[in-house]
Amino acid sequence: MSAPSLNNAIHGLYAITDPALTPDERLLPAAEAALFGGARLLQYRDKIASRDQRQRRASQLRALCHEYDALFIVNDDPVLAAEVGADGVHIGQSDGGIAAARALLGEQRVIGVTCHGDLALARDAARAGADYLAMGRFFPSSTKPHAPAAEIHCLKQACEEFHLPVVAIGGVNPDNAPLLIQAGAASVAVIEALFGHSDPADIEAAARRFSTLF
Template structure:
């Protein structure tokens, strides 16, 4: 199992980068603004950059996160997560599975799994050893408009049923996050409401608004 201090840290604002909103020249300033504003986890998500570029940026982001005592998570790539010493990886339903990620990362790293709004997927992920469950999308999302919608009742049930942190994702902002937190979400994952701002000062302010909800 993951170290208890890490599990407890899957809480609060979870910032996720996006290659369109945080292109290479803006990535580090945007990420630091979110961390300075209170993000407790940061996920590096970029499926378009070269492997060398992703390795370099992931290493830089890991160092930045640890300066702010935040967790650094790599999206969809357990190999990269292992190479750069990330705190964990977030995988989807078609990214090789929990067992393969655990074999690469060991027991002390976090593995989060996308479960959409499907409690059966969440149950399978929990049984397979996931450290957190990501549920959503709960609201309209410009970043992932095709993601299947999820009902807040599924979030409530997941939070009741599983003894794991549940991360709520999908169109989350400071105005709608309170209902997800009230439903039991340990963390809310945010992309557009943070990194849709071009000015780092606005990213920081948005992060502070959401972080203050916890």
């Protein structure tokens, strides 16, 4: 299957893998369960695997995402994203910047940027050509417990100010996600509330709960 259209693609459930929750042989079954349950984007996030492992897994995940007409995003590594033909990359504030990522990936790929709860960072990212803005953490997170907290009113302001999709992240679960969607979030990014389940059937069920919120 060809890559999904990038037009209006940043919407719905955004699943993010985690090497502690989706290690080795669990990665592909867990990712497929999330996609089968309705995830529209999937981000490969793994800072501990070897380069060869990351390239192989990213290639496998890209193929899987395109079977489900979902976008495949690589975390923090524009070079890897380019190598495997990912649909885009998600970068933090210290990952080389949007211009460098754009030079590697071209105009047709998605670049998302972490903006925490800082509207000034969001404005900078929007001016620099980001395709979506990720804001959070909005709730306590076991994955990133020390990430700076963000306020719902900042999410609402960002959604009103920028003509870009805003992705809400940080401790999101099916019970608190409606607050973020009501504030204007185009998408919610989820790690623990999806991949904290060990059974793929439970991952699929959780994904369906999130997907019905949109």
